[in-house]
Amino acid sequence: MTTASLRRVPTRYFVLLMNALRAQGVDTVEILSAAGIDETRFNHRDGTLATAEVDTLVQTANQVTGREDLGFDLGRLIKMNSHDLLGYGLLSCHTAHQIMCMASRHYHLMTETFTLNYQRRPGAPGEAIYTPTIAMPDATLRFYLEVVAVSHQNQVRLMLGVDAPAYDVYLSMPEPAHVLRYRTLAPARFHFSENALPGVRVVMGADLLDHPLPFGDADVVNQIDERCSLLGSRPPTGHFGWGEYVEMVLRAAEGEQVTLEDLARRLNVSARTIDRHLRAENLAFRELSDKVRFARACEMLCESGATIKQVALKLGFSDTANFSRAFRRVVGVTPTDYVSSGTHSFPPLTQRDSSFMSS
Structure with a gap:
């Protein structure tokens, strides 16, 4: 049984979407x-879905409705009390800063497929980073990114009202066709980038984080904090194949040079830990990075009107000579020969062995 198959997502959030x-x-x-x-599984808020079931549900819902903004819709439906016991603890916090601290401690009670890392120095702005913990299809990832980003905005709006201070939300996805819907969510400012580590980053100022909330109750917060701790600890960081997870991250960060240290900081683990997991699968970070990068190069070279110089620049190379040398090292032929060969094939990354790197 894979690590990812053990991850669960509460049905209570999907009940909101199905009802809407x-x-x-x-x-x-x-x-x-x-x-x-089975639809009867949606009769109880305390049920859960496996990650594979979520993938299928998202894909099917998109197909049946003909829409790609269902994540946005679900985000607009999520409130503090959507999180059951934890939600009532969040509602009893004195400030948004306290909410973020409590939510980051127990975020696994909302979902085990993302983590929340919240950091802030006293009196300074705060940064909340939501990061996927498993590899997932692109459609599921975009669905989750929109749910996370919009639900964050919706809960801030419900806490502070329309007069909340402005803040910024960054999503690692292309600007969606329904981007105009995001323009209605002021004062939150949404930014989209497909060349970023997968996740959602929210930057909030001290004026927002330290604003007093009306229902603060320290005793309730402490009691619920204790009870949430008894419900189980955060699942260990792990994936149904670290190689598959790292590939997803690198594909999402197209055009950016993501390092092992970048990934480790985002996951709040050491670079040595990731390297150890990859070596257990007979993989290396550099190998995966090169394969993902040049698989994308092959795709781009096959696009109509693409030039080697354009592809080199988009992938972060300073000149075509460096790109051509690196391309030949990884793919085995020069970009010119690759295009002229007409084969336009690149073996699946998970099927390539380490000897490929020495070609």
Whole structure:
């Protein structure tokens, strides 16, 4: 059994989405049936879905509705009390800063597929980083990114009202077709970038984080904090193949030179830990980085009108000579020969062995 298959996502969040779609006239029974999920599992808020079930549900819901903004819709439905016991503790915090601290300690009770890392120096702005903990299909990742980003905004809005101070939310995805919907969420400012480590980063100022909230109750916070701790600790960092997870991260950060240290900081583990897990799968970070980077180069070279110089610059090379040498080292032929060969194939990354690096 894989590590990812053990990760669970509470059905209570998807109950919100299914109820909203049903109210819009969507046949949610069809969605669940096509996804192979028994609809009775959505009768209880304390149920869970496996990550593979979430992947299928998201894909099926997108197909049945013909929409790609369902993550946005779900984010708009999530409130503090959507998080059950933890939510009531969050509602009893004195400030947004205290909410973020408590949420980061127990974020695994909301979902085990993302982590929340919150950092702040006294009196300074704070930064919340939501990071996926497992590899997932692009459609699922984008769905989650929108849920996380928009639900963060929605809960700030419900806490502080429309007069909340402005703050910035960064999503590691291309600007969506429904980007105008984000413009209605002021004062939050949303930024999209497909060349970033996968996740959502939120930067909030002291004026927002230290604003007093009306229902603060230290006793309730302490009691619920203790009870949440008894519900289980955060699952250990691990993936159903570290190689697959690292490949997802590197693909998402297209055009950026992501280092092992960058990834380690984001996951809050040591670079040595990631390297050890990769070596257990007979992989190395540099090997994966090169393979992902040049698989993308092959795709770009096959695009109509693409030039070697354009591809080199987009992948971060200072000149075509350096790009051509690196391309030949990894792919085995020069970019010119690759294009002229007409084969335009690049073996799947997980099927390539380490000897490929020495070609």
